[in-house]
Amino acid sequence: MAARTVPPFRADHVGSLLRPPRLLRAREEHAKGGTSAEQLREVEDEAIRDVVRMQEDVGLRSATDGEFRRTSWHMDFIYQLGGVRRTDEKLAVHFYNEDGELEFESAALRVHDRISLRETIFADAFRFLQSTVTSVTPKLTVPSPSMVHYRGGRAAIDSEVYPDLEPFWHDLSAAYAEQVRRLAEQGCSYLQFDDTSLAYLNDPRQRGMVAEQGGNAEHQHERYIKQINAALAGRPESMTVTTHMCRGNFRSSWAAEGGYDFVAEALFSQLDVDGFFLEYDDARSGGFEPLRFVPKGKMVVLGLVTTKRGALEDKDDLKRRIEEAARYVDIDQLCISPQCGFSSTVEGNNLTYDQQVAKLRLLVETAAEVWG
Template identity: 75%
Template structure:
C-alpha cells in the first residue's frame, strides 16, 4: 500500500513536543525580567530549528514547531480573539492519572465585546516554521471554535453583547473562517483543529455536569459540528484540515473517559475535515466500533502510542490493534500517531526526550511495516 503524499500521513503526530531545558530556563528568565522578548524569541527560534530537524530525521512527513512558543495548547490562541479576554476568576479542572488525582486551574474567560479577528493568530509562528522545514510539510495546530464555548459556556457570554447565542456563534465562525483564509494565504496546507470538547461529550459525567448548568448536553456536539463546518466552508482545496479529539492531557493526566459512541455518527458523518486524530491508547477510549460511521474519503489517525507514559509499546501489539480497527474502516483509511501531544502545556508529560523520540520512531517504523 502506497505512502500518503498529503495530510494526514501514515505516520503522524498530534503536535506538541517536550520543551528542552534551554527553552524552559529562558521562559523562566523572561518571566522574572532577566531576559527580554527578543532574547526569548532567539532561544525559541533555535529550539524550533532543532525540533524540526529532529522530526525530519526521524522520518516524519509533517513537522510542527512543538508549540514551543505557547504556554497552553488553546488559551494562547483564544485570548487573541477580539472580544474574548482573561478574567481574574480561576477555572478548576479535575484531572486523573494512574497514581491518583491532579487538579489544574487557570484563568477563566469572558466574551464581553463582539468576537472578531484583527491579525493572523500564530501567523508569524507559522511563517517561521515554514521557513525552517526542508522535507516535511509544516503543520499548524489551533484550538477549534468549540473550545471558546466549552471553556466558559453560555455564562461567559455577555448578554448585553449577544442577547442571542446564535449571534455569538455567527461571529465566532466568521472570525475562524477569516483565520483559516489568512493562514492559507501564508502557505499553510496542513491545519489541525484541536478539540477536547467533542471527546469530553462522550463522557456521561461531563454531559450531566453540563445539563445541571442548563445546557442542552444531548445536542451540544451537533452545534459544535455545524460551527466548525461554517468556519471551514470556504477553505481552499489545497488546505488539508484534521481534527484531534482527546479527553484531556495535562502532565500525563486526563479529565474525561468514554468511547466515541455518543458523538460518532454525527462527528464522522458530518464534520467536514479530511481526517480525525483519535485517542486510542487504553480502555478509556472505548472500542473501535464507532469507526463504522467513518465515510469513504476520510482518514482516521489511530492514536495507539501513548504520550502519557514512557513505556514503549510493541510493534506486534500496535499491528494487532490496527487490524482490529480495520474491521470497521478500511486499512487504506487508517494512519498511526501518538494519542495526544507530548506537552499540551509547557510543563509536559512525565517522560524524557529520549523516550519521546523512541515513541516517534516507533510510529514511523510501524507505519512503514503496515502500509509500506
C-alpha cells in the same frame, strides 16, 4: 495500500512536543523580567530549529514547531481573538492519572465584546516554521471554535453583547473562517483543529457538567459540528484540515473517559474535515466500533502510542490493533500517531526527550511495515 503523499500521513503526530530545559529556563527568566522578549524569541527559534530537525530525522512527513511559543495548546490562541479577554477568575479542571487525581487551574475567559479576528493568529510562528522545514510539510495546530464556548458556556458570554447566542455563533465561525482564509494565503496546507469537547461529551460526567451550565448536553456536539463546518466552508482544496479529539492531557493525566460512541454518528458523518486524530492508547478510550460511521474518503489517525508514559509500545501489538480497527474502516483509510501531544501545556508529560523520540520513530517504522 501505499504511503500517503498528502496529510494526514501514515505516521503522524498531534502537535505539541516536550519543551527543552533551556527553553523552560528562558521562559521562567522572562516571566521574572530577567530576559527580554527578544532574548526569549532567540531561544525559541533555536529550540524550534532543533525539534524540526528531530522530526525530519525520525522520518515523519510533517513537522510542527512543538507549540514551543505557547503556554497551553488553546488559550494562547483564544485570548488573541477580538472580544475575548482573560479574567482574574480561576478555571479548575479535575484530572485523573494512574496514581490518583490532581487539579489544573488556568485563567478563565470572558466574551466581553463581539467576536472578531483582529490579526492573523500565530502568523509569525507559522512563517518561521515554514522557513525552518526542509523536507516535510509544516503543520499548524489551533484550538477548535468549540473551545471558546465549552469551558464557560453561556455564563462566560456577556448577555448585553449577545443576549441571544445565534449572533455569537455566527461571529465566532466568521472569525475562524477569516483565520483559515489568511492562513491559506500564507501557504498553510496542513491545519489541525484541536477539540477536546467532542471527546469529553462522550463522558456522562461531562454531559452532566454541561447540563448544570444550562447547556443542551444531548445535542451540544451537533452545535459544535455545525460551527466548525461554518468555519471551514471557504477553505481552499489545497488545505488539508484535520481535527484531534482527546479526553484531556495535562502532566500525564486525563479529564474524561469513554468511547466515541455518543458523538460518533454525527461526528464522522457530518464534520467536514479530511481526517480525525483519535485517542486510542488504553481501555479508557473505548473500542473501535464507532469507526463504522466513518465514510469513504475520510482518514482516521489512530492514537495508539501513548504520550502519558515513557515505556515503548510493542510493534506487533500496534499492528494487531491496526488490524482490529480495520474491521470497521478500510485499512487504507487508517494512519497512526501518538494519542495526544507530548506537552499540551508547558509543563509536559512524564517522559523523557529520548523516550519521545523513540515513540515517534516507532510510529514511522510501524507505518512503513504496514502500508509500505
